[in-house]
Amino acid sequence: MNDAQVLHFFQTLRTANPSPQTELEYSSVFECLAAVLLSAQATDVGVNKATRKLFARANTPAKILALGEEGLADAIKTIGLYRNKARNLLSTCRILVEQHGGQVPRSREALEALPGVGRKTANVVLNVAFGEPTMAVDTHIFRVSNRTGLAPGKTPLAVEQGLLRRVPAEFMVDAHHWLILHGRYVCQARRPMCERCSVRVDCDLGRSLP
Numbered sequence: 001m002n003d004a005q006v007l008h009f010f011q012t013l014r015t016a017n018p019s020p021q022t023e024l025e026y027s028s029v030f031e032c033l034a035a036v037l038l039s040a041q042a043t044d045v046g047v048n049k050a051t052r053k054l055f056a057r058a059n060t061p062a063k064i065l066a067l068g069e070e071g072l073a074d075a076i077k078t079i080g081l082y083r084n085k086a087r088n089l090l091s092t093c094r095i096l097v098e099q100h101g102g103q104v105p106r107s108r109e110a111l112e113a114l115p116g117v118g119r120k121t122a123n124v125v126l127n128v129a130f131g132e133p134t135m136a137v138d139t140h141i142f143r144v145s146n147r148t149g150l151a152p153g154k155t156p157l158a159v160e161q162g163l164l165r166r167v168p169a170e171f172m173v174d175a176h177h178w179l180i181l182h183g184r185y186v187c188q189a190r191r192p193m194c195e196r197c198s199v200r201v202d203c204d205l206g207r208s209l210p
Helices: 003-016 029-038 044-057 061-075 082-100 108-112 119-128 139-148 156-166 169-185 204-208
Strands: none
Touching (some): 003 169, 029 082, 061 082, 139 156, 156 169
């Protein structure tokens, strides 16, 4: 994919969806962090189902801590790996209360120091909650970037670095959402829906098809 194709690719995605949003439900920076932490190896639909009930009871670090491990685990037991996630979220909440005044820090270093928060989760929070031009490479973005020729790479970090170089600045804040949604609903893993793809003309795979 050359620079002109990259530009047209994102112009097309923006025209179809001018204000893309995460499909995780949240109403505060902390809820965003908690939802993203819980979403590892789980669907957004499944996480939302659990967090609607959880956040109605406890939507701050202090309130989560008050639930205790068993109480939190019970609240999120429909999510995969829920016991480990409950422990990580509790530990994260403890650090937020003790070291950050109950607030979610805005620096990557501080976010990645939280239990259960790796580079991808930190990038999501920085982008979604704080509007930073970061790129959180999940399985959808990794697949789309390689399949289309947008930013090929053998590792998520290589793809992330490629995207940061190739995505024009005007699209950076929203690019993460467009790529995830495109991978989730069009450029799917088992069978990419090239016949209905709006950016097929720019894509390496799409241009190779009859």
